[in-house]
Amino acid sequence: MRFPMRDPEILKANEEIVRKFSRVEADLLLCREAGELFERLILGIEEAFDVPFVWLSLLRRPETGILRKILAKSDILRDRINNIARRLFSKSSRTAQTRSSRPGTSEPTTV
Secondary structure (H helix, E strand, O other), rough: OOOOHHHHHHHHHHHHHHHHHHHHHHHHHOOHHHHHHHHHHHHHHHHHHOOOOOOEEEEEOOHHHHHHHHHHOOOOOOHHEEOOOHHHHHHHHHHHHHEOEEEEEEEEEEO
């Protein structure tokens, strides 16, 4: 029996993912303010993983107000921010949790 985590192809792919995240992480260490951090994070993920569009969802709450204002000033982030009402997020989270296991088993499913 061959264990998936010992498969050389999977190990190689995982190592490449780690390298990509490490490059993104190293770039984040250079940031001096929140807007710059999120700009570099989003653009870094797009570039490193060849993802065409990355966005950020924040809950519309008093605690996130200052961050949402900072990020809204960025030309890069302005169209990449979703401000979500807490009730909508809570509803979608409950739906995802309900679907996270197959009935009668403990096996996770893709949500």
